[in-house]
Amino acid sequence: MSAAPVPLRRDPTHGYIAGVCSGFAARLGIDPMLIRIGFVLTLAAGGVGIPLYIIGWALIPAEGPERPVVSRLLNRRDTWLVAAGMGCLTLAAVLVLRNWGLWFGDKIIWPAVIAAAGGALIWRQSQLAPEAKAQRSALPREAVNRAGAGAALVIGGALLFLSLNDSLATARDVVLPVAVVLVAVTIILAPWWIRLVRGLAAERAARIRSQERAEVAAHLHDSVLQTLALVQKRADDPREVAALARRQERELRAWLNNTRPAGTATLAGALEAAAAEVEGDHHVPIEVVTVGDGPLDERSAALVAAAREALVNASKFAGPEPISLYAEVEDGRVEVFIRDRGPGFDPETSPGDRRGVRDSIIGRMERHGGRATVHSNPGNGTEVELVLEP
Structure with a gap:
């Protein structure tokens, strides 16, 4: 036939x-x-x-x-x-x-x-x-x-x-x-x-695939790997471990469905929500000050993710001292500063397998047309500067 x-x-x-x-x-x-x-x-x-x-x-x-x-x-x-x-x-x-x-x-x-x-x-x-x-x-x-x-x-x-x-x-x-x-x-x-x-x-297709892989790797580092580190740290508290697992499940489902939590439709709201989440996970006080606000589009969402990773790093390595987050939005330009009073470090000597600063902060900002600068010296604390131009 x-x-x-x-x-x-x-x-x-x-x-x-x-x-x-x-x-x-x-x-x-x-x-x-x-x-x-x-x-x-x-x-x-x-x-x-x-x-x-x-x-x-x-x-x-x-x-x-x-x-x-x-x-x-x-x-x-x-x-x-x-x-x-x-x-x-x-x-x-x-x-x-x-x-x-x-x-x-x-x-x-x-x-x-x-x-x-x-x-x-x-x-x-x-x-x-x-x-x-x-x-x-x-x-x-x-x-x-x-x-x-x-x-x-x-x-x-x-x-x-x-x-x-x-x-x-x-x-x-x-x-x-x-x-x-x-x-x-x-x-x-x-x-x-x-x-x-x-x-x-x-x-062009290879470049797009590379960027997508980098975005997925950065998100998994910021969410799943950080949660696994917290689970190992609190393995003696079954209720806390279960709560962390449930929260991570909700975050992954929201990410796969491309939905955002309520109250995070603006840049300032998303920064405050990220700071509250990190503070609840690591039990380190975070002071948030925002001047101006703007819509939460793809570029500003990447900035929020980079700021969250900087807050997580500060909470893990800076000790119990308060962490400050200052954000300013003016004429489409966004500047965010995360400061801590921890021991500091030398960014040039950071191990190559540590993806937090290199990929989740600096690389993420560069992929979305922004820049990230880490100011730190051993013994003098750390300041992370994130900038998005209009």
């Missing part, structure tokens, strides 16, 4: 423009480069491949549940409103020009109208500035659709102007040699360009 044929779908993920050639290649079971070369060769036959590609982009749906571009545009209410408004304005302008005797002839007006319609689409797209994250993530494909339609109208208006004014043949004599040279250069440089693009994509 033969397998069901692969449905014809555009493949924008593996395509260079709209994924039409990749879709045809997947349907036929051949290399997409062969289809691309075929479309390029049609430039020498009057450029028939260009309208065919545009028709394929408009009528062939992309992979997934998305409908074809034409179907989506025709079913959108704002598309009809914009088209009706542009049509009414164009008709009014034409009637006014004819009535005033300012008609420049069909050879000029109608190509100009078509080009103006395409320019309006492009300008309308450039003025869109959605603020919601979901809108921002959906913007690129709609931007390509509208900008592509606008560019097609502008090019069509220009070609119509040349055709009506008997200049298309002359322009073709100039454009054809240039197109042939560009095609030859593209064929020569395409392998190196594709290799460069793939190398950059692989490097």
Whole structure:
């Protein structure tokens, strides 16, 4: 029994423009480069491949549940409103020009109208500035659709102007040699360009994976490993050990579900909650002073995590003396200082396997565009400075 044929779908993920050639290649079971070369060769036959590609982009749906571009545009209410408004304005302008005797002839007006319609689409797209994250993530494909339609109208208006004014043949004599040279250069440089693009994509993916591993390692160090150290320290108190295990379970569940505890929606609230948590775990008094406040976004949450790690280190090594945390937020700039009166240490001689200062404080701040500075000398206490620039 033969397998069901692969449905014809555009493949924008593996395509260079709209994924039409990749879709045809997947349907036929051949290399997409062969289809691309075929479309390029049609430039020498009057450029028939260009309208065919545009028709394929408009009528062939992309992979997934998305409908074809034409179907989506025709079913959108704002598309009809914009088209009706542009049509009414164009008709009014034409009637006014004819009535005033300012008609420049069909050879000029109608190509100009078509080009103006395409320019309006492009300008309308450039003025869109959605603020919601979901809108921002959906913007690129709609931007390509509208900008592509606008560019097609502008090019069509220009070609119509040349055709009506008997200049298309002359322009073709100039454009054809240039197109042939560009095609030859593209064929020569395409392998190196594709290799460069793939190398950059692989490097970016590796960098993202490395950052994600560093974030997971830092979080596990700050939560699980610290709790295990407390469990070992209080192994003679079963109730305290059970309480620590339950609290760590809640924290891990909240982290996996990407939820925040109540009362930590702002930077100041999150710093106070972290200080209270460390004080309850290590029984060392922590004085918190905050000046100003701000929302708790991804960068400031990383700062809170680094400050918490600095408080834990101070609670473990500075003795029973109080620890102070001072935070100041002004014009988007955040500064946090954690000071203790402990024995201090030399950051340069810290063992390489100790991840607290190097990864959970300094590395975490650097990954989020901030900086962390540790000021400490043996016998003079320690101060950790955390800074986030706007």
